[in-house]
Amino acid sequence: MLFYIGSEYSPIRAYEFVDKYFKGNHVIWFICQKLLDIFINSWRQPIRNFKFTKIHGYDSWSLYITLAYIILPALEKFKSNKHGSPNVDTEDVPENIKDIHERWDWVLNEMIFAFSHIVDETWEDEFCSGEIDTRFEELENGNFLLVDGPNHTYVCDYEGKSKVEARINRGLILFGKYYKSLWD
Numbered sequence: 001m002l003f004y005i006g007s008e009y010s011p012i013r014a015y016e017f018v019d020k021y022f023k024g025n026h027v028i029w030f031i032c033q034k035l036l037d038i039f040i041n042s043w044r045q046p047i048r049n050f051k052f053t054k055i056h057g058y059d060s061w062s063l064y065i066t067l068a069y070i071i072l073p074a075l076e077k078f079k080s081n082k083h084g085s086p087n088v089d090t091e092d093v094p095e096n097i098k099d100i101h102e103r104w105d106w107v108l109n110e111m112i113f114a115f116s117h118i119v120d121e122t123w124e125d126e127f128c129s130g131e132i133d134t135r136f137e138e139l140e141n142g143n144f145l146l147v148d149g150p151n152h153t154y155v156c157d158y159e160g161k162s163k164v165e166a167r168i169n170r171g172l173i174l175f176g177k178y179y180k181s182l183w184d
Helices: 011-022 026-048 063-081 100-119 123-127 158-177
Strands: 003-005 053-055 134-138 144-148
Touching: 063 100, 100 158, 123 158
Parallel strands: none
Antiparallel strands: 003 053, 134 144
16 A cells, blocks of 8 residues: 655655665764754644645555555544544443543544454454365255365354444444544
């Protein structure tokens, strides 16, 4: 996955240039990095005004994963820097959470949970173990039946996996519902 948000001449490109051409010379690389840090800190406001985004074709193959890689760190940063809380509907949180800020934190945590699991494509592995040894046997009527072989040890906690999937879906629904509340 590769995409840029910002200008073709954005700070990201400048850092990439320095890494590519000066990584071997640690002194020059360090000086360039420090100069870029100073320059970028003084240039921060104009950077926010860039509207150019470059997305490659392969970024859309599993767009939900591509977007999750952007949304997850943005949500985590947002949560750590937030200064207020919007109104959260009581039906969206557990009954015992009454405080408006605690409700918003709970909603943000559910969103972060959802996107962190989308980014971690191996989360389902904790619910499955063993080896799959199956084969198809042809029946007399010409149909096939999938049967376990002698080395089949695969087991899966489908109920536990289903609960996590439901929580992921809830986090995504909350993200959509409170999308316009992601302000600060």
